[in-house]
Amino acid sequence: MDSVASHSYEVHLEALAQAALQQYIAKSSYSKIFLMVDENTKKYCLPIFEEKIGVQIDQILEIQSGEANKNITTCVKVWDALSKNDGDRKSLLINLGGGVLTDLGGFVASTFQRGIDFINIPTTLLAMVDASIGGKTGVDLGPLKNQIGVINQPKMVLIFPEFLKTLEPRQRTSGYAEMLKHGLIRDAVYWNSLRNTNDYGDAACVQKSISIKNDIVMQDPTEKGVRKILNFGHTLGHAIESYCLESPQRKTLLHGEAIAIGMILEAYLSHELKGLPRLSLEEIKDTFLKHFERVDFDGHDIDSILKLLRYDKKNSHGNINFVLLQAIGEAVIDVKVPDNLLLKAFAYYKE
């Protein structure tokens, strides 16, 4: 399997990843190598890491898994642990986990002593195809997702599809949503093949998604323009995810589950405002509802979700900017949406 080049870091898959990491560590002169895990990756992924990768780790740091722990309190614990274990500017942090862990680990590394090196080894499909690529790091501030963070690239991203075997089906499906998004915003052929396969976690699909995301990020690392298309489904998806996380009567959604809903809603907006054909809209809705159970939002839920939109970081000057589709494979950025259409989008999702 080939490696994917990027501006300032490399993505390696499978056997190449193992060799690349070993060579990199051998030629570096890190003072200490820290490995961060959560209770799940410690149990299911660390043994694979130790057997397959065989890099000497000086200290393992453990955090609690889950979006609810992706916050500054957890960062303080990790900064403290790095300090107490003699972490210094020449230390390396390897993040072994899903998107919560790689986002938080990247932020902790980027800010510890004004920045130490880090490497991401994503263990979920979502983190492989999305979170660990592109240099966005950060944590949540109360209900506001990724409100605090920096853009900073890891030294390497290493992909071992073997870790996917450790995942529950629900976690795998969550990653599938982001992969389908890559097709929707950039590649209609990929969308078609992906929505008709059951084997979306194989190395070829993972690599295709990484390539699409990486191409977009390389064109616009700091998200001034084209990179925004990666936010398709996320403007409403983030608000839905935040709302369900905070709301006691709603089941917490995985990121992919929330943006799957967001993509149906924003596909409706695309049809209304940007001419996305009706047939494409139906195809998108059918595809996502086949894999993601419909959530029954009531009026109060929808009101609360729309209130959260105001705080979303993609907003500017109080306006809400959406990424919409003109066609499958063709996205447009910075589209303003009238309020009444948002309610109609939720009605369409319920139908």
Place this chain on the structure above:
Amino acid sequence: MDSVASHSYEVHLEALAQAALQQYIAKSSYSKIFLMVDENTKKYCLPIFEEKIGVQIDQILEIQSGEANKNITTCVKVWDALSKNDGDRKSLLINLGGGVLTDLGGFVASTFQRGIDFINIPTTLLAMVDASIGGKTGVDLGPLKNQIGVINQPKMVLIFPEFLKTLEPRQRTSGYAEMLKHGLIRDAVYWNSLRNTNDYGDAACVQKSISIKNDIVMQDPTEKGVRKILNFGHTLGHAIESYCLESPQRKTLLHGEAIAIGMILEAYLSHELKGLPRLSLEEIKDTFLKHFERVDFDGHDIDSILKLLRYDKKNSHGNINFVLLQAIGEAVIDVKVPDNLLLKAFAYYKE
């Protein structure tokens, strides 16, 4: 007074600063302009800012002054306040205060929604000649100074020597220590003129110090090499500052007061290890003791200070690297110092 060019930001003094800020704001399209103050700069500097500078501020944010508040808890309060007042990616944060405020404000801005623009208006001599120049931002983690932060340049640094009139003498003297350091590490002529003047806060001296620091930072923005010379006096100075801050029986020292002691100690090490002439060593000690009262450290104090050294962020691989002087105006980096010499340096300081 001239402006000082830099890689990615500009430093403007006096009348030029006022014009530069007004022009910059006029041609920008910020969604909201936030101004951060503490209780002191709100009282003494904000009226001058409003009268002199006349830029429309949308929201004033107030933090508590002092090193003890330069921490993540204060950052969370400011991040929350930015969020609640509709701060977004196109907001601007203007930091009006001393080094604690500009360091913290720079970090908060660099990490809010993965980075918004900020401008520093330092109000203390120390912040004018040191903290606000060079892009180092950050906060303390417990007793560990600047343990958490990033390197990120402000859009502008604006210097109004008029603010110095609002300072207590002790605060002015603290800034004087950093100015003397600029002479010691880079410019023997400046050192000589500066140690013989009582008017070190005038615009010409401030500008000379800014130029020296800026030249060094431009050569090495990320502190891989020459920039380290700015840490002369800081390896021991930081440990002394942290110790006195945490220790109930010791008076808290201002930053300049702590590094003045650090510079005497490290001048002694320079004499022992790098051939700094005895006469130069005496001249350095006499100059600092003329302005900075000697602190009477006992054996327990010294033990505790040396323990804190281990945690200092300039250390690597457990070794303690010092910046020392070969001569006044000539610094060398990455010098290892045997433990017994550290005790002798404290003995020399006591003599």
